[in-house]
Amino acid sequence: MRRAALAAPLAIMAVAGGCKADAEPVGGNTPEACAGVAEIALTGRVTDAANILSAEQETRLSARLARYEKHTTHQMAIATAPDLKGIDVGVFGDCLGNRWGLGHRDRDDGILILVAPNDRRVRISTGTGMEDMLTDEEARTVIDQMTPYFRSLDYAGGLSVGVEAIAVQTGEPR
Numbered sequence: 001m002r003r004a005a006l007a008a009p010l011a012i013m014a015v016a017g018g019c020k021a022d023a024e025p026v027g028g029n030t031p032e033a034c035a036g037v038a039e040i041a042l043t044g045r046v047t048d049a050a051n052i053l054s055a056e057q058e059t060r061l062s063a064r065l066a067r068y069e070k071h072t073t074h075q076m077a078i079a080t081a082p083d084l085k086g087i088d089v090g091v092f093g094d095c096l097g098n099r100w101g102l103g104h105r106d107r108d109d110g111i112l113i114l115v116a117p118n119d120r121r122v123r124i125s126t127g128t129g130m131e132d133m134l135t136d137e138e139a140r141t142v143i144d145q146m147t148p149y150f151r152s153l154d155y156a157g158g159l160s161v162g163v164e165a166i167a168v169q170t171g172e173p174r
Contacts, residue, residue: 036087050116065078094125112125113162134169149161
């Protein structure tokens with residue numbers, strides 16, 4: 001997870017105009033940049049540190065992510081954090097994905113969907129091995145599909161839509 005694909009505020013923000021994406025990738029791979037990022041322990045394919053998902057929702061999303069990995073060999077994970085503690089969402093997502101070692105070392109093909117509901121931020125971070133399959137523009141489209149669910153606080157619904165869209169985009173066989 002060396003490169004961040006996208007950072008965008010959730011559309012549940014009380015700002016007119018909807019979702020605005022950060023245009024520049026953020027490098028958050030240095031120990032100094034990651035020093036302030038919360039130590040969230042990886043608990044599985046879905047790590048819900050913000051407690052926004054029920055156990056059933058986590059199980060369903062985890063099973064879907066396992067099927068995705070079985071069909072594509074790419075690793076995708078979901079993380080939630082209550083807030084980012086003032087850390088840039090790009091740095092936070094990159095550091096978390098790198099700490100967890102998402103993706104295969106030789107292919108750098110990990111994907112992390114990060115949601116910080118209290119900061120109204122969502123990010124899709126990808127390893128460099130996924131850049132051609134999931135471009136920044138495509139990641140923005142995925143987040144645009146997720147945000148209507150997040151607006152109504154249906155985080156599981158938004159995450160399900162996001163995982164499915166990423167699966168299609170990255171070539172999961174049907």
